[in-house]
Amino acid sequence: MKYTAKIQKAIEYAIKVHEVDEKQKRKGKDIPYITHPLTVGLILANAGAAEDLVVAGLLHDVIEDGEQVTKEMITEEFGQNVSDLVLSVTEQNKDLSWEERKAEALNHIETFSNDSLLLKSADIISNTSEIVSDYDKNGEEIFNRFGAPKEKVIENYTKAITAIMKKWPDSPLVEDLSSVVEKLNNINQSHSNNDLLYFKDKESHDKNAQDFVDALNKGVMEGDEKDQ
Numbered sequence: 034m035k036y037t038a039k040i041q042k043a044i045e046y047a048i049k050v051h052e053v054d055e056k057q058k059r060k061g062k063d064i065p066y067i068t069h070p071l072t073v074g075l076i077l078a079n080a081g082a083a084e085d086l087v088v089a090g091l092l093h094d095v096i097e098d099g100e101q102v103t104k105e106m107i108t109e110e111f112g113q114n115v116s117d118l119v120l121s122v123t124e125q126n127k128d129l130s131w132e133e134r135k136a137e138a139l140n141h142i143e144t145f146s147n148d149s150l151l152l153k154s155a156d157i158i159s160n161t162s163e164i165v166s167d168y169d170k171n172g173e174e175i176f177n178r179f180g181a182p183k184e185k186v187i188e189n190y191t192k193a194i195t196a197i198m199k200k201w202p203d204s205p206l207v208e209d210l211s212s213v214v215e216k217l218n219n220i221n222q223s224h225s226n227n228d229l230l231y232f233k234d235k236e237s238h239d240k241n242a243q244d245f246v247d248a249l250n251k252g253v254m255e256g257d258e259k260d261q
Contacts, residue, residue, distance in 0.1 A: 039084055039088055039111065043074075043087075044091055046091075046095070046110065046111075047067060047070050047091045047095060048067055050098070051066045051067045051070065051095070052065055052067045055100070061178025062167075069094070069160070070090065070092070071091065073091070073152075073156050074090040074091040076159060080155070080206055081205060085111075085112070085114045085115050085118065086118065086148050086152060088115050089148075092111070092119050093118075093156060094123075095119070104116050118149060121146075121152070122149065122156060124137070124138060131180040131181050132185070139193055139196060142200065145197075150197050150201045150204060151204060151205070153197060154197055155206065157194060158210065161217060162213060164217070165213070165216045168220050183221070184221065187217045187220065187221050190213075190217060191214055191217060194210045194213070197210060198211075
């Protein structure tokens with residue numbers, strides 16, 4: 034895939050919505066929000082995604098975060114396939130609580146096509162990589178910016194990644210998803226044994242985080258066998 038006119042148009046559209054119109058910043062930081070959708074688009078392009086999927090990655094938050102943007106507007110500008118992909122990863126009811134919104138989004142993964150799974154994966158990889166980087170610089174305080182405690186944030190991402198890997202074990206981004214799960218698990222272990230979600234005793238706590246990733250991958254495969 035080359036740098037197409039449609040991709041350029043999507044970049045300009047995303048910049049207008051997130052930066053020019055809304056002046057949005059990354060949560061709790063003085064960094065332009067537009068860096069996130071640009072990163073998602075880059076991840077998808079590097080994963081070999083088709084043009085429409087890269088475009089959807091660049092635009093994946095414009096309906097959710099853009100006050101004036103609708104699905105119909107995206108359809109008119111970029112086509113039905115792009116708008117369907119964007120809508121598939123858009124939270125539908127911002128009035129719900131954080132936990133209700135995340136539970137709804139998690140359940141929705143079961144209905145995803147492979148393209149939607151790849152789009153959701155790139156979004157998660159971008160967000161969690163930023164969390165890990167910020168945690169390395171600033172520690173526990175970074176979780177103050179979220180609408181839920183650290184344990185809930187990490188649990189939500191882990192459940193979403195597990196659902197994606199179970200739905201599509203051969204995804205081009207499965208290694209990246211496994212890597213971010215391991216890094217998130219390391220963060221969860223770093224503060225206190227009492228904070229652990231997946232390890233119940235000191236012996237387990239001292240095991241290498243790779244054991245968790247191996248167990249997760251095994252669970253995905255066993256789940257697929259049961260579903261057949």
